[in-house]
Amino acid sequence: MGLRANPTYRQRRFGAEVRRLRESAGLSVGESAAVMGMRQSHISNVESGRTGLSPERLRALAGAGGDVDTTYVDALVELGQASGKGWWTEYRDRVRPSLLDVAELEAGARMLSCYEPMFVPGLLQTPGYATAIHRAGYVRTSRQQDDLAVEFRLKRQQVLGGERAPRLHAIVHEAALRATLGCPDLMRDQLLRLIEMSRLPNVTLQVMPFDGPVPFGTSFTLIEPEVWELSTVVVGHVEKSLYLGDRSDLGRYGDSFAKMCEVALPPVDATVSPEAHGVKDSLGLIQRLLYPLL
Structure with missing residues (x-):
């Protein structure tokens, strides 16, 4: 060979x-x-x-x-x-290799810890939101490339409903939830999707409010398989994401995420009625942003 x-x-x-x-x-x-x-x-x-x-x-x-x-x-x-084969195999030579790498990592994960300061996490995006993000991207691409990227992103979301679905803990900054992307209806659907996805037993969603501490500067996802030492931190970047696997990097980003969990608003609990919210929490903030869009 x-x-x-x-x-x-x-x-x-x-x-x-x-x-x-x-x-x-x-x-x-x-x-x-x-x-x-x-x-x-x-x-x-x-x-x-x-x-x-x-x-x-x-x-x-x-x-x-x-x-x-x-x-x-x-x-x-x-x-x-590992063979490296999965649903993403059919997209080889059609999407960027880094996207294939993320899909393979997610397929073998038991835990996904995600922080997004500017956008809704990809695994929680609606088709409309994902399309708007790609077409307004910094890198000029064709409509066909955008459509294929959106298709791939939506296919990735199936990992949250599989038999061995990983747990997803996402922290999203309030700034990401206030951007309408030029279409209030689009953002209304996206906010409703966040509430819907939070009902899954393996999904936890927290919002980092504007009046919280200074936000971490960049998005990242800590992807943990069954053995922590083989985890990977994917740090988002406009042109090329970073993939970090050193023990020091895993510990540093893991500690940062744990601290953000403590200072972010309590997680969305869609089973609790609005009048039962005694303190400011993630669901209450999303609902407050949602009402003007209804």
Whole structure:
């Protein structure tokens, strides 16, 4: 099998974790090659994500490091053996590779922690809102490209209703909910969708109000699989999102999200009647924004 020309994020992440295992064991490339019975050049290609590694060799490398968490090693083996195929496969060569990477990460997640200061999170957007966002984007694209991107985004939303649906905890700044995008009806439908989605048992929605603390500057999503060490932070950017997997980054963004949960308004609870709200909360704020649009 030839070397991969354009490894996916999952393949690159597997290679990075193999390198971390090697370095934590204090092994050079040559020493790790001897442990696994491989050529040094093969090790370099594995660590760059250009080729894979058999479970037997991976476990041999982990064993050379002494006391390594077997749950983590098992999950890493599974990561390396994954086919990478799913519903998103049919979109290859049609949408940006980064979108395919996000869909694959979401499909294997148990928890999604999302913060959005300017827009409604993609997994909670209506078709109309998603279309308006793409057509008003900073990057000039064709109508066909916009339609395909919206189609892909809406397809991603199915992850919240699957048999192994992850939990989604989203914090949205009030600024994102006040932007009408030039069409009050569009935003009315979007606010109603947020209330509807909050009824799902695996969805938690909080609003960060204007009178709260200074907001975190950029959007991010912490995507956690079953094993926390293999989590990824996707930091939004206009041109190219960042994918962070270092333990320090996971801890830093995880702590930031936890702090925002404490200062944001209490989560939306659509089962509570309006008159029962004794304190300012997320549902009350959404309803206050919604009434003028009805």
